Structure formats: C-alpha cells, structure tokens
Amino acid sequence: MLDVVIIGAGVSGCAVARELSRKKLNIAVLEKNADVCEGTSKANSGIVHAGFDAKPGTLKAKLNVKGSRMMKQLSEELDFPYKQNGSLVLCFDDKDKDKLEELKERGIENGVGELEILDREKVLAIEPAVGEKVAAALHAPMGAIVCPFGLTIALAENAAVNGVDFHFKTKVKEIHKKDGGYEILTNQGSFQARSVINAAGVYADEIHNMVCDEEDKFQITPRKGEYLLYDKKVGNLVSHTLFQLPTALGKGILVTPTVHGNLLTGPTAEDIPDKEGVNTTAEGLDTVLEKAALSILQVPSRQVITSFAGLRAHSSKGDFIIGEVKGAPGFFDVAGMESPGLSCAPAVGEYVAQMVNNYLQPEENGDFIAVRKGIPSMALAGDEERHRLIQENPAYANVICRCEMVTEGEILDAIRRPLGATTTDGVKRRVRAGMGRCQAGFCSPKVVEILSRELGIDESQVIKAEEGSYYLLPENPSGENILPEGI
Amino acid sequence: MKIDLVIIGGGPAGMAAALSAYENGVTDILILERDKELGGILNQCIHNGFGLHTFKEELTGPEYAVRYIEKVQEKKIPYLLNTMAVDVKGGSPCIITAMNREKGLFKIETKAVVLAMGCRERARGAMNIPGFRPAGIYSAGTAQRFVNIEGRMPGKEVVVLGSGDIGLIMARRMSLQGAKVKLVAEIMPYSGGLKRNIVQCLDDFGIPLLLSHTVTEIHGKDRVEGVTVVKVDENLKPIKGTEEYVSCDTLLLSCGLIPENELSEGAGAQMDSVTQGPVVNARLETTAEGIFACGNVLHVHDLVDNVSKEAVSAGAFAAAYIKEKASDWGEAVRPKIPQKTKSIIPEGRDAGKTLICIGCPVGCLITVDKNDDGSLVITGNTCKKGEQYARNEVTAPKRTVTSIMKVEGGAGKVVSVKTKEEIPRNKIWECMKEINKGIVKAPVKVGDILIRDVAGTGVDVVATINMELH
Secondary structure: OEEEEEEOOOHHHHHHHHHHOOEOOOEEEEOOOOOOOOOHHHOOOOEEOOOOOOOOOOHHHHHHHHHHHHHHHHHHHHOOOEEOOOEEEEEOOHHHHHHHHHHHHHHHHHOOOOOEEEEHHHHHHHOOOEOOOOOEEEEEOOOEEEOHHHHHHHHHHHHHHOOOEEEOOOOEEEEEEEOOEEEEEEOOEEEEEEEEEEOOHHHHHHHHHHHOOHHHOOOEEEEEEEEEEEOHHHOOOOOOEEEEOOEOOEOOOEEEEOOOOOEEEEOOOEEOOOOOOOOEOHHHHHHHHHHHHHHEOOOOHHHEEEEEEEEEEEEOOOOOEEEEOOOOOOEEEEEOOOOOHHHHHHHHHHHHHHHHHHHHOOOEOOOOOOOOOOOOOOOOOOHHHHHHHHHHOHHHHOEEEOOOOEEHHHHHHHHHOOOOOOOHHHHHHHHOOOOOOOOOOOOHHHHHHHHHHHHOOOHHHOEOOOOOOEOOOOOOOOOOOOOOOOO | OEEEEEEEOOOHHHHHHHHHHHHOOOOOEEEEOOOOOOOHHHHHOOOEEEOOOOOOOOEEHHHHHHHHHHHHHHOOOOEEOOOEEEEEEOOOOEEEEEEEOOOEEEEEEEEEEEEOOOEEEOOHHHHOOOEOOOEOEEEHHHHHHHHHOOOOOOOOEEEEEOOOHHHHHHHHHHHHOOOEEEEEEEOOOOEOOOHHHHHHHHHHHOOOEEEOEEEEEEEOOOEOOEEEEEEEOOOOOEOOOOOEEEEOOEEEEOOOEEEOOHHHHHOOOOEOOOOOOEOEEOOOEEOOOOEEEOHHHOOOOOOHHHHHHHHHHHHHHHHHHHHHOOOOOOOEOOOOOOOOOOEOOOOOOOOOOEEEOOOOOOOOEEEEEEOOOOOEEEEOOOOHHHHHHHHHHHHOOEEOOEEEEEEEOEOOOEEEEEEOOOEEHHHHHHHHHHHHHOEEEOOEOOOOEEEOOHHHOOOOEEEOOOEOEO
16 A cells, blocks of 8 residues: 555645655655646746735635745755746726735735835836836735746656656546545556545546545636747846736736746636636637736737646635545645645645645655756756767757757657656657747657657657647558549 | 858758859858758758759759759868857857767857858747647648658648648648648638649649638647638638638648748847848848848748849858958848739639649749630740640640658658659559659669659659668
C-alpha cells in the first residue's frame, strides 16, 4: 500500500507532491493526461498576485500572501522564470477612487506591504502607455509574473527526483474506502494508499463526490478565460501587470508582460458546462481586445501570435476547498483552486503537506534534494556560456525553433530529463520551441523528427498532447490513391 | 575570423548576391546557411514555374536553386552549412556572431554584410481563428516541408484557408499524394494566387475555390475534425446564417508572407512598416552601416526571378562599398513592391471554350471557337505559347507532373522529380502511381532519368535535385 496518492499533476498537485517528498513516504501522482501541467495550470495569466484582492480571513487571502512571498526563493531553488514586476490596479473614474482605497485597506489587512495609490501623473511616470481614462491606480510592488509551466514542471521534476512516482494517462474511475486507506481504480489498474489528495482541478468535484457523504457533495464549475498573446516586439509596451477595477462593462481583464517577454491580455470569465471546453470564441476574443483598450492607449492587435482559453475550477463556496473530507479520514481536497491558485501553489504545498504529515506522521527524508537545475537556455545565455554549451554538446548549435532560438540540445534535455517531454506540447512548455511568432510553423517538422528518434517511434505516432493529436499519417495511408474528378 | 563580405542566407537571394559580388571583384566571401544545404525554401518548392525570366525556361524550385549552387561551387565561394547567424552589428567592421557544431559560437569581422534571410509565413495567431487548438493546423509551407522534404502526409481530408500561390500549390500536392482537398476558402473577393494556379491546381482536381469565404471556427480537441466555413460581406465580416460545417482532419493556412527580420532589427536597422523589411537607400544599404539587404527579407517578392535580380544589385553595391568605402548614405528609397495579385476567374465561364492560359503568370483569357470546317479560331492569347496551349487544351490537354520519389541511401528521405515534358492530363494519375511505387538509389543528379516512358506516355520522369550519398 502506498502512503499517498495525489490525483492531478497540475501546479497544486505537484506542489503538494514536492513538499511531501521531504518525508519518507511512498507517493504516486495519478494524472489523466500525458504530461504534467495539462489543465488549468497551463492556461492562465501567469501572475503572482500580491494578495490584496482576496477577502480577509479566507484561505485565498492567507495562502496568496504567503505563496507570493515564497515564490521568489522557490524560483531560485527550482530554477524557473520569475520576475517581480509590480502590479497596478487601474481606476478609470475619479468616482471610483474610494474603491482603490478599499482594495488598499483590504491588502493591508491581508498583510500585503508597500501598497500605494498613485494619481494619473504618477501612473504615467511609471507606465506611460496606459489609457486616457486611467484616473489613478493602486500600486503593489510585490506583484510578480511567473512561467506557469516552468513552475509546475520544476515542482514535478524535483518531486520525481525525490522519489515521487508519476503515472500519466491514468484516469481515476472509482475510489473505495478500505481498511487503513483507499483503493483507487483507474484505467491503468488499481492503486491503494493510506492517504489521498484530490487535486483534480475542474474534476475535483467528481473525485470528492466519490468518497463524501451525500450532503457534502459539491460542484466545480469550469469558468472559461480567453486570452490573446502578442509578439515579443510589443512585450515591453507595459512593464507592470495592469489590472482593472471592475467597471460598468463588468469585471476587468489584465494587460501584462509575460515572464518571457510577450504581452498578454485576458481573461474573460464565462461559466461553461464542458470541463474540456478550452476553445476560444470570436465573442470572447473581441471582449478581450475591447476591454484591453481601456488599460492601454493602443492594443497592438496586429501583433497577436496566438489565442487560448483556460478553465478555472470555480466552486460555489467562494474560497478554496482545502482540507480533510468529512467522514473520509486521510482524504484531503485541494479543490476550487481558481485564481489566485497559481500564486498560492508554494503555500498550498506546505499547507496540505502539513495536514498529511499530521495524519501519517512520517519520518524525514534525509536524502531530500531541494535544488533543481533547469534546462539551459541558449536564447538567454551570454556568448561565453553559449560557446561552452556547444563545446559540451554540439547539439546546442543546432537551432530548431528560430523564433525563440531553441536548440536541439535543449530539446534533447527536455526529452531525456526526469519526467521528460513525450509530446510536442511537452517540448514546447519545457523549452519554448513553438512558442514564438511563427507558432511552430518552422520547428514542428523538426521537433516531430527529434521526438520520433528519441522515443523510438514512427513520426506518425508523435503527438501534440493527447492520444489522437497526431501530426502525420502512417506511411502510404490510403494505399491506392483515388482519382480526383476532372482528370 | 576576418572576411570581406558575409552573406546571411544561402537561398536564391544570398547565392545571387554572392555571385554578383564575386563578379564585381570581391572574392573573399562567406555565405552562412542555417539549413543543411544551399537553396533555401526553393528546395521544398518542387513545382515548376520558376526561372522564366532568368533562364527563359520553366524550372522547378530545386532546379532553379541547383543552377546557382553549381555556380557558387564552381567559383569556390565558401559557405558554412548548419550555421546560424545569431547577431549582426553594422559598422567598420561589421561584426557577426554565428554558431555551428564544429566552431561553437564564433565572431566574424567583415567589411560588409548582405542580409538574405528570406521570409516566413503568417501563422494562425495573426488570423485569430477561434476554436480549439488541435493538431492538424499547418501553414501551407509547413505542410509543404512535411510532404516534399520529409515525404510524409499530414492528413487525408484538407481545407485550405487563403488562396495565395502556396495554398493553391499545396492543394494540388496533397491531392496528388492521395488526400481529398475539400475546398479553398478565400476571404477576399479575388484570389491572391495566379490564375494559372487556379486552373492547374484547383480546376484540374475539381477543388472548389470559395471567394469571399473564411473559416470562423476550428473543431476537434485533439486533431482537427472540421471547420466552420462562412461567407463574408463586403467589409469581410461573416454573414450570419451562411455557416457551413466542413469535416476535415487538416487545415492549411496560406495567409501571406512576412520578411524575416530578427537580425535586421537586432542590428538596429530602421524598419519600413509598409514593406515590413528594413529601410534601404538606392544602393540597398540599410541604415545600419555596411549592412545591405535583398530578396524576401527586404520585401516579399512575387517571383524568385525578381529576387535574383535584386540580389545581383545588392551584391554589386556591397562590392562597390567594400572597394570604395561609403559615400553619403543619401535618402531612403522604397523598393518597388509588386502589385498584389488579384485573380478573378470570370463567372459562368464555359471552360470548354474560354480558357485561362497556364503558360506563364499572366494567365491570358483565351477564347476558342470552331469554324464550320472544324478548324479552331483562337483569340485572346498574347503569345505563340498561348495559342499552342489553347489548341492542346481543347483537343488533348497536357500537364507537367512534379512530385517526389523515395530515395535509399541518400542524405535526404526523398528526391524531387518531374515529367521531363508535359504528359496528357488524363495520364496524371497513372504517372503518380508509378512515381509512388518507385524507389531511387542515391546519389542522384538533376536530370537523371528515374522512370522511363512513364505511364506509356513516352515521357521520362527525371530528378530535379541533386542528392549526395548519406
């Protein structure tokens, strides 16, 4: 019997896994997709919120402030991209300035330091491209940006190095209480564990409802957020993350640089029934463009390189649902992890691990390795380091993705390291091949070829993300060609 | 490393510029090419239609490239393959930072630089098509690489969005390789591709071209399952109620090209928002000292012949600059941008009587009438070739077939081939069957006969590219 089964390899599940790997525990992470970071964690704003927004006293408030403070150190320990760029909440009407005050007060109550309200002049001084209607702003220097894939993958890799087993393409079907723990039935066989962590994102309700009492059932509603991502050419249009105070148009959207130097606008907020409904819509994207135009003088819509949508795991309770399920000892929910879930992840890991440790009383893992080294980036390296990398491995001279300057060496590292990439999306999230302005037009044939070579599979078996997302047909697919009309 | 002239890019522009500089007395030249061979994008453009101006004959892309490659080799102009220039700085000297497997990261001091990096395709993001993000969405050029270089098919049922020439050419290529191309949708009321390509790439294969139509949604979570095609109004806005679901596993995007100017921008060269390339003076010199530009990196050209022509000038100007050093930069001169192709095929045309000539890019509308004695009266053509074309077309239409054949023991997976002459159009399919069955042994030279008397037409299938042993 395992000590812990964690359901879901998103940022929360991986953060918990990594924290728990500090102890002598047998841990398995079950993930229905083919890689870590395939759900909510992959499609969000990439923001580390300062923590002024959440209602004081809530878990969201508590964990956000703590998580945001932990993030910088964690980024150094685990080597993922993070930048403290500060955030501004923009107010578009003098009449709304008291709402900024409210936010500031709330922030102070939550324990966020250094908050300051700036008038229009001061806002312009630090952010010259803001829109004409901007009247004032709440400045939070603690606000930061992070690579959500980088964070999740780093946590997972470090957990794996410290002994956590990851099982991909493993979908939980049933959970049964049994003596001393739980039996978890999946499409890949059964797992037994003394303790279970439900970090299943938008599916956390289904997992929870498998073990809870009838009256304790809850529901997670996928709340879709659509985004537009822009070319790095306009990545420095703004330096801060610009939020909006809600206006008559509704809840605002953000305009932010990403930690990799792109510009990002979004998200919309629409509750939908489909838990896999990550399609963008014409209306959604129009809304993003329209609302972004409030925050900045000119939305560079011609520089859009891609659009995407993510689903927040929204619970009706208004707060995260973290804790032991009533009547199910050792079964812990990490549910309703909508915004600011990413910011909270480091703190969530600690918080949940503490609960599990109290329950299981494990020994320390004396072999725990806290530090993880990321994949060297040729794009970011200086000339000397580039030269050194190529000397060590000539594959670092072979540029595969020219938009982001990603080399074969980096892609090989992404595939070969613990929990390595097995899909083109996996490669993309680890080293950014295909993230640039041509959106994999140039590099996808090469990445497909490298994956096929490294994984020892035919190119027709290389997939983008999930089963069925193939790039190429098997050779001679149709046998005899069909004569087209007109010849 | 110190070199008089460095050319960045070994495609048609780079090679022509190098040769021209050589002929103008600068012989200490180095071409940097990021791919494993010279030729650039021409190597995957296996169709014919190149070289009518430069060589007065119709060549395929690889054949056009080989003519320049052989000249570069004959003059012993050095080139580095698999070498990526990562940074260029103007000045005296100019400094280039490049890298490859053998040398690692290295710097070159040079008196002048010619930028010839070509262009890239617009991606889906630029189009902003809503929907899922499944596999199966390719730019036409990516699909072209898969099919013509890797020898692999990306899908079976295809919708093409955008009717630029690459999209039209790929509609034919995918059809020849056995895919069903369901339609080509074009948002404008005209095609951006040449009329000859509409005839020989779409009409020949019964592929409908829907003008004033676009794709408004992509369906399928893992792999493309279909697209929503919709008619647009005169403001290019979708007309409600005209949505139609078209099932397909592949969406090809042919939405235009943009100069690839990362290096130019990195060099601090001033950019022109109209051409999307660098600002240049009458000598094709950018605002970065000693850095010249030509070909598609300067602006997107209509024909490779015009790329070569411009590159010849750039090479000569760079040579003059090296020899005489700078005079005044002078004033900016915007290169003459070719007029956008706007092809409209007359509606309600009787295809048996009113023909569109495919002999050259002009695409003359030719009318064929029959006299009482059965002889043909051909009008509307502007050259002799047109008359011949029309005569053939109404009696026994002929086409050149271009495709690929598998190769064994070669440096690549496939070699590009063509029928040495036109074959009867109704033999295309038999011809393709023989081509698909054949396997070629490397090495292969351009012009090697690979299949004799294909499909009993009396015409041979010949290689259109050189391929070394592995």
